[in-house]
């Protein structure tokens with residue numbers, strides 16, 4: 001089932017089973033490009049651990065990590081702008097292979113004496129790439145003619161002295177170049193996006209043949225490494241874990257349980273903002289793993305705090321804080337509970353400003369939203385993982401398929417899907433009923449897995465309708481269904497009309513307080529996935 005994490009090689013299995021934590025890594029220096037995160041993810045898909053660091057990371061910090069190679073990402077700046085991020089020339093001393101992508105290549109070329117200039121027109125989207133001189137070490141063996149994905153205005157016209165030009169497109173005379181004896185490589189196109197069909201081959205060539213990386217990054221190696229790390233952090237301490245029913249907290253709990261067994265108690269705070277029957281499913285699933293679980297039924301407490309609150313960030317904050325308070329009360333009942341497990345993902349870390357160059361989009365998710373008086377030390381075993389990796393680890397740990405593939409659901413639950421008004425029990429019940437119909441029909445149409453998320457939104461407005469002989473004055477329900485790789489960008493899903501018709505009919509017929517169903521056809525950006 002693991003599509004992302006590969007089966008480990010025999011050496012890495014040994015490494016993993018000994019709990020050793022030395023995993024080869026390739027660092028991606030982030031110049032703020034929109035695909036920087038994706039580069040790290042693709043490298044990991046090639047079985048090599050990769051992490052994104054701000055391009056401003058001091059050379060010393062990078063040296064200490066002993067990376068096998070460096071990748072310089074794309075970025076929005078022009079190499080000529082005053083204050084444009086500089087090529088990290090001091091890193092050349094490391095003597096490890098370096099691959100510049102887009103801006104990363106331009107910065108390298110300019111710093112080393114090549115010619116980069118603003119072209120009259122930029123090159124955005126698909127481009128036809130033609131190899132020169134058989135493609136050199138980096139591109140050799142790939143088709144002479146291929147397509148690639150471009151996104152740049154500045155253009156490399158001449159490689160630096162000692163570099164060979166490897167390929168061109170109609171708009172880019174030097175679309176790739178290299179100086180193999182110095183370990184330096186540059187490509188103008190984006191190998192990390194799916195629109196560059198040979199992108200994975202190019203990355204694999206760089207990682208395996210040029211940087212000599214082994215295939216070490218796998219679900220098993222993650223589990224072995226995390227089990228060792230959790231044991232080292234927690235020792236004999238008591239740990240509590242808040243379960244939400246989602247794949248992240250479930251996998252985090254299973255990892256911690258694998259590491260410290262009965263020292264872990266899971267706490268499921270039922271804030272009353274869950275989907276239909278979800279609470280029961282969580283309790284049942286975890287009892288099957290034999291993991292001690294405290295089920296706190298706290299709906300009234302949360303609804304009381306949310307009374308009269310319309311503003312989305314306040315809803316989030318109230319729910320987040322209340323969550324922690326409930327945990328603290330439960331933890332106080334558990335002698336010595338000093339650690340709290342969080343299912344924070346790598347994308348949450350980056351989106352909350354873990355990377356300097358990318359804009360911080362929202363101060364939410366699991367990072368940064370915690371109150372300052374938190375009394376637990378956090379255990380975050382998924383902090384370095386992308387979502388697909390979490391699913392692969394979950395499957396490896398035996399999590400049921402239905403939970404492994406569960407669509408993401410926001411921590412504050414349905415509260416942020418009641419938009420422009422107060423959260424009340426009545427509105428929650430309407431939204432829950434509509435959402436259950438949507439999920440049921442989407443599963444029946446076998447589309448659930450193909451969608452990143454599918455859900456209903458309840459805007460707090462009423463409009464006139466007519467049902468039977470009478471006029472109605474009721475809520476609309478908005479259907480939001482998106483495809484996405486990582487929630488950073490998303491497209492609205494083209495759901496079949498007959499499915500939409502069924503869902504609409506059922507929602508309006510089965511839920512008295514709804515008289516309209518609308519479909520959200522916005523992509524992210526400019527919209528977000530959630531409405532709030």
Ligand code: XMP
Pocket residue numbers: 316362364365366408409410411412453487524527528529530531
């Ligand atoms: P947006 O709406 O920013 O959402 O496009 C991106 C992804 O994040 C999820 N999301 C949350 N997840 N706590 C969470 O755990 C939250 O407060 C939260 N808000 C949004 C959203 O469902 C989508 O997958």
